[in-house]
């Protein structure tokens with residue numbers, strides 16, 4: 001798609017989206033509530049008419065093609081099953097309307113039911129199913145149509161946490177089996193990270209970045225993507241550049257005046273520039289040779305395998321979130337305890353006053 005725009009009257013929702021989705025790709029649209037991801041998906045489906053730009057599917061411009069002729073099948077968050085029909089009829093309905101021969105419908109529905117492990121439920125009505133089973137029927141209804149593209153709008157958001165994890169795996173498997181292009185909308189970045197071949201991060205109707213999950217995690221383009229991708233969220237600290245050398249900068253932190261070194265490409269940056277330093281909770285260490293912040297632990301959360309320590313620091317509105325492995329004594333951390341936090345230079349991100357990331361140098365020691 002190129003320059004895709006959507007407005008309701010004067011209210012512009014999508015601001016010129018350029019995006020290419022590859023054949024067979026699992027593409028996830030992610031972003032905060034209201035950013036326009038459902039609108040973009042519905043525009044692809046043809047359920048919304050775009051107000052600018054060009055939308056093509058498989059090389060054919062579909063701007064004026066009705067939804068039923070776009071070769072897509074959409075699965076909604078609400079499942080939209082027909083309550084009075086049993087599962088077989090729910091899945092067969094679209095094919096019956098399209099006057100597909102009976103034997104062919106029978107085969108298609110039974111195949112889809114097999115893929116989704118709901119063969120034994122075909123006589124039941126939707127009300128006699130669990131949430132996860134209803135979700136499968138909704139997917140089954142899409143599968144029988146053999147679309148070129150599957151569109152999923154927050155399909156897991158009505159399910160409980162354990163079932164979401166299970167269904168996440170089922171989605172990944174479905175994609176592996178069918179190898180059909182899938183576009184999946186979610187506001188949950190963990191879902192995006194685990195399912196996607198590539199992720200599109202959207203905010204306020206614009207694309208912030210497109211890339212593989214690890215590209216976005218390791219090389220976010222800007223503060224928004226850095227803060228959105230990764231769990232727990234990246235910590236941010238305001239500061240000012242006090243030294244600029246090839247491949248590295250030194251940043252004086254606002255509030256404390258502590259100077260941290262970061263291995264980033266300093267091109268176009270100058271001493272005196274206002275910057276934001278970012279560090280992921282999982283990259284903070286207890287003690288180390290340099291880049292140290294002396295803090296007092298305010299609060300500890302132990303999850304067994306992992307321990308989170310929340311550590312206030314002068315100049316920070318919120319305490320730094322630090323994530324430690326449960327072993328090596330991290331499980332004995334207590335609130336009130338003094339802690340030297342080591343922020344490794346190669347793990348730091350630096351963003352300029354416009355919020356754009358200075359290019360990070362490869363950090364192989366962190367990749368493992």
Ligand SMILES: Nc1ncnc2c1ncn2[C@@H]1O[C@H](COP(=O)(O)OP(=O)(O)OP(=O)(O)O)[C@@H](O)[C@H]1O
Pocket residue numbers: 008011013031032033034035036037038039040187
């Ligand atoms: N028919 C409409 N008329 C006017 N504004 C609309 C209409 N439909 C959606 N919007 C607005 O468009 C914006 C984007 O909505 P959209 O549903 O695409 O967001 P989203 O990113 O999918 O959010 P969520 O995760 O909350 O569903 C929202 O601000 C919404 O209020």
